[in-house]
Amino acid sequence: MIEYVTTPAGRPHEPQPAEPDRPHDPDPELRTERAFLDTARAALRRMHADVVATETPLIGGEDNDERFTNESNLRARWLRAQSLVDLPDVPLFFGRIDYDAGTVAEAADRIHIGRRHVHDEAGAPLVIDWRARVSVPFYRATRTDRQHVHRRRRYGFSDAADLTAYDDEILDGTGTASDAIDAGSTEADAFLRAEIERPRTGPMRDIVATIQPEQDDLVRAPLQPSICVQGAPGTGKTAIGLHRIAYLLYTERERLSRGGVVIVGPNRSFLSYIRKVLPALGEVDVRQTTVEELLGQPGTVGTAGAAGTVTGDPRAEQLKGDARMAAVLLRALWLHVGTPTEGILYTKGANRYRVHDYAVQEIVESLRGATRYAPGRNSLAQRIAHEVLVLMERRGESPDDRVQNAVARSRPVKALVDQVWPKVTPEQVLFRLLSDAAFLAAAAGADLAEDERAELAWAKPPRSAKSAKWSPAELVLLDELTDLIERRAGSLGHLVVDEAQDLSAMQLRALGRRCRTGSATVLGDLAQATSAWTTGSWEQVFEHLEMPGTRLVELERGFRVPGEIIDFAARLLPTIAPALGRPTGIRSLPDALRISSARPAASPDPQGFLDSLADACRNALAGEGSVAMIAADADVAELRAGLLDRNLPSALLGSADDAMETARLVCVPAMLAKGLEFDAVVVAEPARIVAAEPRGMARLYVVLTRAVTSLHVVHAEPLPAELRDTAVG
Numbered sequence: 001m002i003e004y005v006t007t008p009a010g011r012p013h014e015p016q017p018a019e020p021d022r023p024h025d026p027d028p029e030l031r032t033e034r035a036f037l038d039t040a041r042a043a044l045r046r047m048h049a050d051v052v053a054t055e056t057p058l059i060g061g062e063d064n065d066e067r068f069t070n071e072s073n074l075r076a077r078w079l080r081a082q083s084l085v086d087l088p089d090v091p092l093f094f095g096r097i098d099y100d101a102g103t104v105a106e107a108a109d110r111i112h113i114g115r116r117h118v119h120d121e122a123g124a125p126l127v128i129d130w131r132a133r134v135s136v137p138f139y140r141a142t143r144t145d146r147q148h149v150h151r152r153r154r155y156g157f158s159d160a161a162d163l164t165a166y167d168d169e170i171l172d173g174t175g176t177a178s179d180a181i182d183a184g185s186t187e188a189d190a191f192l193r194a195e196i197e198r199p200r201t202g203p204m205r206d207i208v209a210t211i212q213p214e215q216d217d218l219v220r221a222p223l224q225p226s227i228c229v230q231g232a233p234g235t236g237k238t239a240i241g242l243h244r245i246a247y248l249l250y251t252e253r254e255r256l257s258r259g260g261v262v263i264v265g266p267n268r269s270f271l272s273y274i275r276k277v278l279p280a281l282g283e284v285d286v287r288q289t290t291v292e293e294l295l296g297q298p299g300t301v302g303t304a305g306a307a308g309t310v311t312g313d314p315r316a317e318q319l320k321g322d323a324r325m326a327a328v329l330l331r332a333l334w335l336h337v338g339t340p341t342e343g344i345l346y347t348k349g350a351n352r353y354r355v356h357d358y359a360v361q362e363i364v365e366s367l368r369g370a371t372r373y374a375p376g377r378n379s380l381a382q383r384i385a386h387e388v389l390v391l392m393e394r395r396g397e398s399p400d401d402r403v404q405n406a407v408a409r410s411r412p413v414k415a416l417v418d419q420v421w422p423k424v425t426p427e428q429v430l431f432r433l434l435s436d437a438a439f440l441a442a443a444a445g446a447d448l449a450e451d452e453r454a455e456l457a458w459a460k461p462p463r464s465a466k467s468a469k470w471s472p473a474e475l476v477l478l479d480e481l482t483d484l485i486e487r488r489a490g491s492l493g494h495l496v497v498d499e500a501q502d503l504s505a506m507q508l509r510a511l512g513r514r515c516r517t518g519s520a521t522v523l524g525d526l527a528q529a530t531s532a533w534t535t536g537s538w539e540q541v542f543e544h545l546e547m548p549g550t551r552l553v554e555l556e557r558g559f560r561v562p563g564e565i566i567d568f569a570a571r572l573l574p575t576i577a578p579a580l581g582r583p584t585g586i587r588s589l590p591d592a593l594r595i596s597s598a599r600p601a602a603s604p605d606p607q608g609f610l611d612s613l614a615d616a617c618r619n620a621l622a623g624e625g626s627v628a629m630i631a632a633d634a635d636v637a638e639l640r641a642g643l644l645d646r647n648l649p650s651a652l653l654g655s656a657d658d659a660m661e662t663a664r665l666v667c668v669p670a671m672l673a674k675g676l677e678f679d680a681v682v683v684a685e686p687a688r689i690v691a692a693e694p695r696g697m698a699r700l701y702v703v704l705t706r707a708v709t710s711l712h713v714v715h716a717e718p719l720p721a722e723l724r725d726t727a728v729g
């Protein structure tokens, strides 16, 4: 429970950083910019203090509406204060554009662009939000299409967010020779490279200072239609999704805050990795969750779990994620509605009214499938009651609505409804489906073959629906049944689904249901599909989400992985995703890839292998930034113990949310590597990663594409054939 405080002295007043002590800088322009930064930070502190100091008026009274209004007002102010906290390590602005004189009405021609809007006491803007329309040319203007921009300035900052340098691009060629470095984009590329190569020390950072034009196009795409980004590893999909949320909250805040915005990621480790991006962009109210949590299934998948995790029999779990299950469940539910063989006799005083079985049959048939299951039960009771009322009227009575309701609730009507259209829970229906072969056969119709039904059914059914321990895939089926029984309100304003290629058809249906009136940003890479139930085509994903008009965009320009590494990993593509384009890396690092054969495969020697692995890790740790040792899930603990024995302290990813921040060397089970990145990566024994699961080759592709600076593959067993014969040594 969050506490909202109304007094100036109370939280959420965070400590605000003071201006740093700086050595005197000889460059007057830099001095001016630094002074401007100080002014802007002071203004932000004042804005924050104003919000904290303002009393939120509370409405008296204790009824629900008044309490709700008070809570909402306090929360809104709390959120506003949070969004105005000056984060000590996040620069307040990162760029500036100088427009041609007179371009921007009611504002200066020179604007500083930052993560949020800052204004002075008189209300004049000091820093303009990057999301504002007037900021767009910062990202889009080129020398050939300069959009009235004369100069684009980018700033360099120290780790403490102190301004240390600036670089200018003069787009109209009127600058001095020294200013006019290459406006074509060498400068921009250098900035981008520096930003990408800045060593990583923990969670993901925002990319707001260097968003590329093709990314900007997606970040600023309107709320409708939904968009899907198919992108090779490191093309910035996750970054785009997060910045898009921040952008949409800026342009459509009211609409979105009504339904809410949710980002769905593959597992807790990934969510922990991305958790700081939106707060750095001033957005503190976005739910970041896994599919399991969103479906209200906490605990089914723990820290180490992942969407696409198969906990039961893999083939059965795959079938349970199959789109055909939607039809099977629908039939299974409606099979509970029987054919009435008797009518009812309703008695009131000396009068008796009979509704015949054929009349009840007609009502049941007209309702079957025309409503959700639960409201159908009520309708049946009401329609029978209506028949009774007609009989009453025929006898000259004049019954009103109250009489109809009383009849609908009467014992004979209730008994008939319970018999013909029984009350059921999702658990009862699924329990029956998976434990009663005849019922499953009837519900399956032509949708499931006999052998599939045999695989789907429980080998050892639990004793009752109540004592069943549902697997993740079964919980998704329960979610579908819940909606079939009583329609769910699906009011999310916007949904971002990352690593969407791994979701089953039934999971996608569950997500789409929660966003019936909103829109979605779907992010993923078919080549990184590792779950058994992946649908394999984006068109099918849109169909399952029930978002047929989704716009599909493909990105191939990779920012994370150097060309040398992506070329190596891409050798797997003809095997795992032959239809996809070949990714490229925007950077080339000649020594980025190393492959070490630890011992001849014929004489495996665990100690020798561990020594080689430890050497590779030590070597990686000699560079800057984060280091990961990635191995098959079953091997990680043992390999980590071997590294610890060799004096290499490390954290185990999945053991705690902040594992990536507690040690420079992180041991990562291959299953959790998706979506993450590290400056240096050491991969242990690729063949075992491939052998560990049916789509092991795709898993290896994921693992090989996590490195920003260096990848070292250590193996004793032969490499997969696609990766052999490399000149790298």
Ligand SMILES: Nc1ncnc2c1ncn2[C@@H]1O[C@H](COP(=O)(O)OP(=O)(O)OP(=O)(O)O)[C@@H](O)[C@H]1O
Pocket (backbone or CB within 6 Å): 192, 195, 196, 205, 206, 207, 210, 211, 212, 215, 231, 232, 233, 234, 235, 236, 237, 238, 239, 240, 525, 559, 560, 674, 675, 676, 677, 705
């Ligand atoms: N325009 C950019 N400027 C600076 N860094 C960028 C830019 N675009 C992407 N990056 C960086 O590249 C890395 C990869 O980005 P991201 O994780 O969003 O890629 P992805 O497509 O989701 O990758 P994957 O498919 O592996 O999950 C991140 O460190 C991100 O910050």
